[in-house]
Amino acid sequence: MNAVDLEARIPNNVGLKDDKKLLRALEQWQPRFLDWWREMGPSDFREDQIYLRTAVGVGQGGWANFDYVKMPDYRWGIFLAEPEPEKKIHFGDKLGDPVWDAVPGEHRNVLRRIIVTQADTEPASVEQQRLLGHTAPSLYDLRNVFQVNVEEGRHLWAMVYLLHKYFGADGRDEAEELLRRRSGHADNPRILQAFNKPTPDWLSFFCFTSFTDRDGKYQLAALAESGFYPLARSTQFMLTEEAHHLSVGENGVGRVVERTAQLMKEGTDPRTVGAIPLDIIQKYVYEWSSASYDLFGGEDSSNAATYFGAGLKGRYREGDGLYRDPKALEQAYTTQVAEGTALRTLEIPLRRAMNALLLEAYYADCKRIVDRWNRTLKRYDVAAEVKLPSLRFNRQQGIHAGKWYDPEGNPIAQAEFEKRRTTWFPSAEDYATVKSCMKKVYEPGKIANWIAPPAQGINNNPFEWEYVKFH
């Protein structure tokens, strides 16, 4: 294990100073990253002091520091989780072999693709969120979006390190491309569709961090099992930061729900006071959750089988020993798919169903957060509930693509789907309603009328704390 070097131009615990060639390459990439950050990172706020968490290492004695930082001065570093001694591959055909510390030649292209796909989401989300600061509902929220942004930037660093260190000239080219693609760009978009969707308002942002970032968590968790050990250790560390992003989303939507519930209990129509009605929140949930289901890829996938068999990507918490058959050769995964307006059973050999398994674990997690929002509604005596749509609903990828279901997952005719579309997804008018609520509130301790304050602040500070000091 290398020592943590925090003084270096690029803070790291990967022994960069002993690998001159790599260090030079990354130091050349660094100014281009900063150019990208200035162009595509949060618009404005460059000179302001933001109360941010910075990763400073791994293991004992805390892993992060909190302090006021100007965002362009943020110390983006490269950190890998501590290695376990004599680590073995714990699933797939290579079960029991030592993990790889270099890229096995036969998996080079596949691994590169996996890493690039993950890496591309990191800058993409920063681009999607770049204007949100101008309409933040409180200083606390303003700080949170910036925290998420700088950490997505660090995740990009984590992946670019792998590309530079292990993939030679190809890896360096990919690292350049990561700074060139742009979220939502017509000719040069980001790789995955949900990362090209606009995030025009804070409810979208909270839905994004609840549902889309959560896909990221499950992808990272599957890669954290990888036999390619530098990738596993890198994603393990990223997961520590990711937990906060997810709680920003979960608590964010939760606070919007709470505010709406308070108003409903008082008998006030949220629309009349610049808050967001429950039916619009529901539409956002339908929209963002179903778009995020697609990020898992096809439920029946030969690629997924290859990744698993080769030991590149495991199941959720595979290393905890939760599964009976670490080779996943014996069982089948059973699901249901529409045939006309009925459902029929579909059996997929387990290895080919790895995406479906990961998606199911993700779904249980989403269910947990939606249930939590519903407990809030109940607390305010609101009878209505927020519903999480079925995994079959509104899919563009996988076995349900091109089929039509209602949010409960019942097969319906296409015409029926089209007819009910506006009752399920936000209309232009709904977006306008939400937009009209988005007014910045920059005074410490104050908050916009469409969202409740958080139960607690950051790092034991109260909500009223001055999380952003304007210059």
Added chain:
Amino acid sequence: MSDARPRLVYVCEGGDCSEKGSVELHNDLKEMLKTADPDGKLKLRKYPCFGGCEHGINLALFPDKVFLSKLKKEDLPRVCDFVCGKSPVPAGHTGIVAKDVEQIVWDLLDTGF
């Protein structure tokens, strides 16, 4: 669930629990287990968030399906004895989060594969 499978101790490192010191609690427990569980029969793991955030710090023992809430640093000796099978479930820490929250945790860990 076959007996060959390990016993897992999951400590929440989600936003709320880590604010209450769960990462330190995890690290301290890790140290204690070095002597209390020298053969490493238990696996200590971090868990991203159980959804019982308002009642943290939360810990789950699996496959035993025991969910402990409202843990503090001073509870650690009792928790350590309990997870090592040396003492009964520490009183006052179970049944605090909603049943469905607990159930989702077990569903997620009970993979069926």
